Amino acid sequence: MRKRPPSPGRARATRQAARVTAASATGFYTALYVLDRPVVAVYALFAPIALGLLSPIPGGGRDRARTVLCVLPAAMALTALGTALAVSTAPAVAGMLVIGFTLSFASAYGPAAASAVPGLLLFYVLACFPPYEPDTLPQRLCGLLAGVALLVLFELLLLPAPPVQPYRARIAAALDLTAASALAFAQGHRHAPERAGRLREAGRGLRLSQAPPASRPTGAGRTDRGLAQAGAATRRVLDQLSRMAERPESETAADPPSEELLRGVAAACTATAAALRGTRAVPGPEALEEMVAGFVAVRGRPSGGLHADTKASRRLLECRSDLLVTAVSALTVQAAVAVAIGGRRDAAGLPPEQFWYARPSTPKLLALRLSGNLTLRSVLFQNAVRTALGLGAARLVAGVLGLEHGFWVLLAVLTLGRTTAGATWSTVRSAATGTLVGALAAGALIFEAGGTVEVYAAVLVPAMFIAFSVGPIAGPAWAQGLFTLVVAAAFSQLAPATWRLAETRLLDVLAGCTIGLICGVLAWPAGAHAEVRRGVADVLRAAAPLVQVTASAVVHASGQSEWSGAPGTSAASGTSAASGAAGTSGAAGTSGAEGTSDGPRSGRGTAEEAMRLTRHRLRIAEGAYAQYRTEGGRDPVDSGPDWHLALNCASHTVTGSHWLPRQAYGPAPPEAVEWARESAARLATAMDGAADFPPGGVRAAPVPLPHEVAAAAPVPVLPALVDIDTWLRTLAAELTGIGGSGPDEPPPEAQDDESHPAAARQAGARTGR
Numbered sequence: 001m002r003k004r005p006p007s008p009g010r011a012r013a014t015r016q017a018a019r020v021t022a023a024s025a026t027g028f029y030t031a032l033y034v035l036d037r038p039v040v041a042v043y044a045l046f047a048p049i050a051l052g053l054l055s056p057i058p059g060g061g062r063d064r065a066r067t068v069l070c071v072l073p074a075a076m077a078l079t080a081l082g083t084a085l086a087v088s089t090a091p092a093v094a095g096m097l098v099i100g101f102t103l104s105f106a107s108a109y110g111p112a113a114a115s116a117v118p119g120l121l122l123f124y125v126l127a128c129f130p131p132y133e134p135d136t137l138p139q140r141l142c143g144l145l146a147g148v149a150l151l152v153l154f155e156l157l158l159l160p161a162p163p164v165q166p167y168r169a170r171i172a173a174a175l176d177l178t179a180a181s182a183l184a185f186a187q188g189h190r191h192a193p194e195r196a197g198r199l200r201e202a203g204r205g206l207r208l209s210q211a212p213p214a215s216r217p218t219g220a221g222r223t224d225r226g227l228a229q230a231g232a233a234t235r236r237v238l239d240q241l242s243r244m245a246e247r248p249e250s251e252t253a254a255d256p257p258s259e260e261l262l263r264g265v266a267a268a269c270t271a272t273a274a275a276l277r278g279t280r281a282v283p284g285p286e287a288l289e290e291m292v293a294g295f296v297a298v299r300g301r302p303s304g305g306l307h308a309d310t311k312a313s314r315r316l317l318e319c320r321s322d323l324l325v326t327a328v329s330a331l332t333v334q335a336a337v338a339v340a341i342g343g344r345r346d347a348a349g350l351p352p353e354q355f356w357y358a359r360p361s362t363p364k365l366l367a368l369r370l371s372g373n374l375t376l377r378s379v380l381f382q383n384a385v386r387t388a389l390g391l392g393a394a395r396l397v398a399g400v401l402g403l404e405h406g407f408w409v410l411l412a413v414l415t416l417g418r419t420t421a422g423a424t425w426s427t428v429r430s431a432a433t434g435t436l437v438g439a440l441a442a443g444a445l446i447f448e449a450g451g452t453v454e455v456y457a458a459v460l461v462p463a464m465f466i467a468f469s470v471g472p473i474a475g476p477a478w479a480q481g482l483f484t485l486v487v488a489a490a491f492s493q494l495a496p497a498t499w500r501l502a503e504t505r506l507l508d509v510l511a512g513c514t515i516g517l518i519c520g521v522l523a524w525p526a527g528a529h530a531e532v533r534r535g536v537a538d539v540l541r542a543a544a545p546l547v548q549v550t551a552s553a554v555v556h557a558s559g560q561s562e563w564s565g566a567p568g569t570s571a572a573s574g575t576s577a578a579s580g581a582a583g584t585s586g587a588a589g590t591s592g593a594e595g596t597s598d599g600p601r602s603g604r605g606t607a608e609e610a611m612r613l614t615r616h617r618l619r620i621a622e623g624a625y626a627q628y629r630t631e632g633g634r635d636p637v638d639s640g641p642d643w644h645l646a647l648n649c650a651s652h653t654v655t656g657s658h659w660l661p662r663q664a665y666g667p668a669p670p671e672a673v674e675w676a677r678e679s680a681a682r683l684a685t686a687m688d689g690a691a692d693f694p695p696g697g698v699r700a701a702p703v704p705l706p707h708e709v710a711a712a713a714p715v716p717v718l719p720a721l722v723d724i725d726t727w728l729r730t731l732a733a734e735l736t737g738i739g740g741s742g743p744d745e746p747p748p749e750a751q752d753d754e755s756h757p758a759a760a761r762q763a764g765a766r767t768g769r
Contacts, residue, residue, distance in 0.1 A: 010473055015159040016052065017468035022158055023048035023150035025461050028490065031143060038494050039136050040143035043079075045490060046126060047147025051075070052155075053468055054415065055119035058111055058214030061160030065152045071116045072148050075123045076141055082127030083137045089399030092128045096395045096410075099124050100388035108373050108380050109366060110219030118414060121391070125410045128395065130402075167215040167227055168276040168341070174202045174234050175273035175333070179266040181241050186262035188254065196245035203238035206231045220369035225357045226340025233332040237269075240326040247319075255316065257298050258323050264291035265330045272334050275341070282342030285334040289349050292327050299324065300719040314710065317722045324723075328659055351658040353611060372619060377538075379531050379624050387414075390519040394512055403508060408487075412512025413519075416476065425520070427476050428513040434477030438484030439506040445485070446492060453493055460489040480509065532628045533693070535621030536646045540691040542617045543653040544684040546610040547731070550657040551680035553607065554720050555668040611657060618650050641693045642738050649687075649734040656727045660720075668717050671709050676724055679703040683728050683735075690735050697739015700732035 027044025031037045051057065051071070057064045078099065085095040103121055107114030127140060155161075181195055208216045208228075217227035268288040275282040299320045332354070335347040339358045347355040357365060373380045394410045403409060416431050445459065463485045471479030484506075625643050668676070679702040686700035705725040713721055 013472045014469045017465050019154040019158050020048045020052040020468050021464045023154045027147045027150050039139040043140050043143025044147040047144050048151040050119035050122040052151050055116050057115045060163035061155045065155040078124040079127045082124040086128045086132045093392050093395045097388050097392040100391040101384045104384035104387040108369050111213045164212045164214045167217050171231050171234055172273040172276040175269040177202050178237050179269040182262045182266040186259040192245045196242040199238045199242035203235040206235045220366045221362050223340045226336045230333050230336035233329045236329040261295045265327055272337050282338050284338055285331050288331050300715050321722050321726050354658050394515050408508035409512040412509045413516045416516050428517050430477040431480040434481035435509040438481030442485050442488035456489045456492040463489050531624040532643055535624045536643050537691040539617040539621045539650045540687050542614040543650045544687040546614050546657050547684045548680045549607045549610050551676045553661040555673045555676040646738045672713055675709050686735055690738050700735035702728040702732050
């Protein structure tokens with residue numbers, strides 16, 4: 001029988017256990033038996049554990065070593081601060097509250113910062129306990145330096161972790177497939193279901209959940225923001241091209257303007273992929289922008305006997321509208337990459353709100369990330385408060401009761417706390433059981449070995465390797481039980497020990513479990529569940545008036561589109577003039593209500609406020625959803641509201657509000673204005689209703705573009721009306737699906753999609769994050 005290969009997770013844990021064990025054992029034995037410095041030995045033992053095991057620092061060996069060296073100054077400062085504040089319980093608890101909140105909240109900066117937080121907290125925890133011995137600070141820092149140096153050395157030399165594929169390489173590979181597909185479509189190879197499957201699979205591969213944590217562009221800086229936007233826009237291009245490949249042959253007639261634009265999209269994707277790999281300079285979006293401007297100028301003109309009152313005319317306009325969305329997404333990819341790695345500080349000719357992060361400095365972007373999460377609705381803020389309260393309470397209990405090894409209480413709170421009360425109880429129950437078994441084994445070991453230090457020295461290394469390799473895979477019971485053996489073997493070498501050391505370990509862990517459980521029950525016990533529901537509801541209510549503002553801006557537009565002038569001309573910065581047109585729109589912050597605008601300035605202010613509010617609430621909701629899907633006990637196929645689809649609906653609303661007003665060709669006839677107003681109002685009402693998540697969801701049904709309205713519209717205006725109709729139907733299909741359905745009931749949006757082929761194609765644009 002063939003042996004099954006070890007899983008990647010088990011292999012990674014084994015390699016990491018070997019590195020941490022080698023670093024800890026080398027530092028501990030050298031300091032204790034060669035230098036006779038017990039204090040140095042303790043810190044040399046725990047430094048690799050803190051930064052190599054407790055901190056899940058992502059990346060390959062070089063990346064991990066670099067991160068460890070970067071956080072070394074902070075680790076030394078926290079050790080010094082903890083040593084000074086250990087003078088009494090009160091300052092130690094106050095420091096624990098401040099340090100616990102500050103470090104936990106700093107995880108908002110990105111995955112590298114978040115991964116190092118537990119290890120940094122451990123350095124403060126280890127130093128702030130009695131006895132108060134400031135004269136040992138030099139020895140503590142020496143042990144810390146030795147442990148970190150050994151960890152860096154073994155990260156580089158002993159079974160180093162392989163380098164992680166950067167996210168930009170994933171984007172580049174996806175852009176290669178995009179370019180090949182767009183070129184094939186331009187050459188007449190349109191109906192290709194197999195290619196559609198490959199395109200969708202490549203799009204799923206760009207989801208951040210599919211990328212290793214080290215490569216996820218979730219930081220607050222310009223590069224990460226730009227790469228994240230480029231990845232999202234690339235997914236949209238892939239999904240849009242996949243829908244093209246799924247169209248029947250009858251809907252894929254040759255169209256010279258579309259074929260020319262497809263070639264331009266292919267060339268732009270090829271150039272951008274090469275820039276992401278570093279083989280050529282980063283191209284700007286000007287060339288593709290010029291082609292899009294030319295396509296916008298001609299897409300409403302008759303082609304091959306095309307007339308506005310024919311079914312073929314309508315189908316061709318819908319196909320051109322879909323292609324324009326594809327080209328705009330490719331244009332977004334180029335602009336985002338130019339900002340992320342090309343050093344551009346603007347995106348001339350493109351909506352400045354879409355690339356708002358291009359101009360601010362990096363410190364300002366970091367400050368914006370933190371200030372945006374300084375709210376009780378932010379799960380990052382909640383986690384920081386929960387962590388600070390738990391650690392502060394643990395330090396208070398350990399100080400008041402005079403626990404001999406009180407830092408074990410805080411270590412239990414730090415490692416066993418979870419974001420929900422249910423997950424915390426499950427973890428605590430397993431950890432308590434494992435600690436009890438481990439304490440019994442440690443007591444037996446101490447009883448049998450007596451004062452024979454050689455036995456403990458021989459047991460420590462294999463105990464560490466087994467604990468560090470099995471614990472992360474087998475769960476908290478095994479981790480706590482095996483770590484209890486490690487603690488007993490290590491501390492029995494520092495001072496004479498009896499079986500009461502195991503008893504102390506057990507009581508301290510139980511105290512930490514109790515404190516962590518109490519904090520989990522009292523501080524946001526539902527975790528991100530309540531916040532994701534509230535956040536998604538808020539963003540849907542904020543997006544509802546944005547739908548009305550955008551539709552009104554398009555049909556009331558005066559003058560030519562920003563892209564309808566001479567090709568290659570860049571648009572002026574600021575919000576599109578179309579978006580400031582007078583008309584009827586919903587007030588920001590309300591849904592479904594109508595109010596008369598006082599003019600262009602008032603309309604622009606309403607649009608900007610609605611956009612700002614929607615973007616802000618979307619970021620908060622996305623953060624809550626990201627944590628929600630990482631919490632234990634979550635069923636990814638539950639029958640409740642589809643939060644992911646709701647977030648995509650809001651994201652598509654924002655995208656449409658960026659681009660639709662820029663493609664307006666002039667004021668629409670009164671009957672078209674009335675249709676757009678009524679259809680947008682109905683959708684806004686449905687969006688507001690969907691925010692309440694009623695049982696069974698909502699039935700969103702905007703008014704379809706009537707045939708007589710389309711026939712009476714001037715030729716230059718008709719494409720804008722088709723764009724509105726397609727956009728509203730896409731949002732309606734997504735809103736209808738938010739409520740979810742039972743196992744025996746088909747998704748309600750399928751019925752609506754069957755009644756409108758364009759909406760069915762657009763509904764496939766639900767890309768994941």
